[in-house]
Amino acid sequence: MNYNDKQLQILNSAEKLFSCKGYDGASVRDIAEEAGVNIAMISYYFGSKEKLMQAIFESRTSQLTEKIEGLLKNEGLTPLQKLEIVVDDYVDRIISKERFYKLMICEQMMEKNTVVTELLNALKKKNTELLGKLLKDGEQKKAFKPGIDPVMLFNTMIGTVLQTFINKDHYKIQNHLEQLGEEEFKKLLLEKLTKHIKELFKAILQYED
Amino acid sequence: MNYNDKQLQILNSAEKLFSCKGYDGASVRDIAEEAGVNIAMISYYFGSKEKLMQAIFESRTSQLTEKIEGLLKNEGLTPLQKLEIVVDDYVDRIISKERFYKLMICEQMMEKNTVVTELLNALKKKNTELLGKLLKDGEQKKAFKPGIDPVMLFNTMIGTVLQTFINKDHYKIQNHLEQLGEEEFKKLLLEKLTKHIKELFKAILQYED
DNA sequence: AACTAATTTAAACAAATGTTTAATTTAATT
DNA sequence: AATTAAATTAAACATTTGTTTAAATTAGTT
Numbered sequence: 464m465n466y467n468d469k470q471l472q473i474l475n476s477a478e479k480l481f482s483c484k485g486y487d488g489a490s491v492r493d494i495a496e497e498a499g500v501n502i503a504m505i506s507y508y509f510g511s512k513e514k515l516m517q518a519i520f521e522s523r524t525s526q527l528t529e530k531i532e533g534l535l536k537n538e539g540l541t542p543l544q545k546l547e548i549v550v551d552d553y554v555d556r557i558i559s560k561e562r563f564y565k566l567m568i569c570e571q572m573m574e575k576n577t578v579v580t581e582l583l584n585a586l587k588k589k590n591t592e593l594l595g596k597l598l599k600d601g602e603q604k605k606a607f608k609p610g611i612d613p614v615m616l617f618n619t620m621i622g623t624v625l626q627t628f629i630n631k632d633h634y635k636i637q638n639h640l641e642q643l644g645e646e647e648f649k650k651l652l653l654e655k656l657t658k659h660i661k662e663l664f665k666a667i668l669q670y671e672d
Numbered sequence: 673m674n675y676n677d678k679q680l681q682i683l684n685s686a687e688k689l690f691s692c693k694g695y696d697g698a699s700v701r702d703i704a705e706e707a708g709v710n711i712a713m714i715s716y717y718f719g720s721k722e723k724l725m726q727a728i729f730e731s732r733t734s735q736l737t738e739k740i741e742g743l744l745k746n747e748g749l750t751p752l753q754k755l756e757i758v759v760d761d762y763v764d765r766i767i768s769k770e771r772f773y774k775l776m777i778c779e780q781m782m783e784k785n786t787v788v789t790e791l792l793n794a795l796k797k798k799n800t801e802l803l804g805k806l807l808k809d810g811e812q813k814k815a816f817k818p819g820i821d822p823v824m825l826f827n828t829m830i831g832t833v834l835q836t837f838i839n840k841d842h843y844k845i846q847n848h849l850e851q852l853g854e855e856e857f858k859k860l861l862l863e864k865l866t867k868h869i870k871e872l873f874k875a876i877l878q879y880e881d
Numbered sequence: 882a883a884c885t886a887a888t889t890t891a892a893a894c895a896a897a898t899g900t901t902t903a904a905t906t907t908a909a910t911t
Numbered sequence: 912a913a914t915t916a917a918a919t920t921a922a923a924c925a926t927t928t929g930t931t932t933a934a935a936t937t938a939g940t941t
Binding site: 485565575587613614619625632 | 778836
Binding site: 507 | 921
């Protein structure tokens with residue numbers, strides 16, 4: 464789908480308000496004001512509030528698995544290297560698209576919008592499939608222990624990152640980082656998180672030697 | 673706070689509807705109907721919808737850290753044994769109080785209710801403090817590696833469990849467990865999760881030997 | 882039985898909700 | 912310049928929202 468500037472502005476404002484006030488907590492008037500457009504423009508362009516939500520998810524999740532798919536085909540990398548790139552990619556993605564991932568959690572919990580739910584289910588299936596392949600490949604090459612559940616591994620990665628982000632103020636205080644600006648803090652979190660998750664993965668996936 | 677039967681019924685119904693429809697998505701009429709009481713009873717007993725939300729959090733979080741505090745004082749256990757009990761306790765708690773923990777995630781993300789936010793912040797602080805002490809103790813006894821961040825460890829535990837629960841339908845399908853009943857499935861998840869998290873913790877906390 | 886306090890009710894309140902309308906302005910095409 | 916299509920607007924629409932009211936009922940006390 465190709466959106467014009469005004470449509471993109473509405474999508475961004477809606478994503479922002481949905482993520483910090485919730486779907487029902489953010490009114491179309493709120494969204495219109497934030498986007499600087501008339502209320503009627505939302506129905507005009509997207510049909511309804513519900514379809515606006517769907518449009519957010521469709522636009523934000525398109526070409527999401529492509530990067531991982533390309534990575535898996537790369538023959539020059541070891542399974543562990545590939546896995547580390549997957550971690551880098553996911554942590555970075557969640558951090559840079561924080562709002563959308565917050566929205567995603569809510570939608571996964573509530574399951575109010577059928578279209579969104581089905582879109583996310585397809586995405587989860589695809590992701591599990593790709594990670595499963597990577598694990599199987601590593602297993603065959605004696606790089607990973609056998610019998611690792613890709614879903615569990617995925618949940619640890621995503622869960623850790625999201626939980627850290629949901630509690631990032633608490634993390635900031637606990638680690639005495641109050642003086643850091645938002646961008647610096649995000650950078651630090653990204654480094655800490657990728658390191659932590661890679662350690663976790665290596666520890667349970669690799670053979671001790 | 674001591675609540676009578678009718679108040680408890682309202683609290684339960686509100687928790688249920690808030691967790692599956694969101695705070696703004698669940699109307700006081702919905703809640704009253706679910707609880708089988710007149711709409712006005714909510715204002716009568718709790719003052720307002722907002723204060724009803726606060727009452728849920730206050731009633732569900734009281735005496736939450738006591739168990740962990742008692743555990744830490746127990747001199748007969750090794751730091752690793754204590755940590756494993758903490759994991760058992762948290763996984764079980766989240767699984768048996770799924771609704772409330774869903775609510776908690778939402779509230780942590782939105783931060784709309786100041787009273788709830790402050791209550792949760794105090795809880796996080798206390799939890800980090802307790803886990804930090806346990807890690808320090810294990811460090812001194814040469815059971816754990818030094819320099820582990822308690823917040824990061826906590827986020828991995830809570831994040832993994834919550835993420836698994838948010839995606840439990842997907843987990844069910846991926847592991848071909850569709851025939852299992854809800855209770856059986858929960859039991860299986862509990863076992864899988866505690867095992868997985870304990871493995872993670874041991875792998876990054878203990879010295880290789 | 883009489884009285885008081887607590888509970889429960891249906892109805893009403895204003896405010897806010899998502900969506901639509903019909904008129905107007907802007908842009909594009911002929 | 913005239914015509915058509917697209918974009919934008921303020922106002923109105925019917926519902927739904929959280930809360931309050933004032934009357935009715937129930938329970939507890941004297």
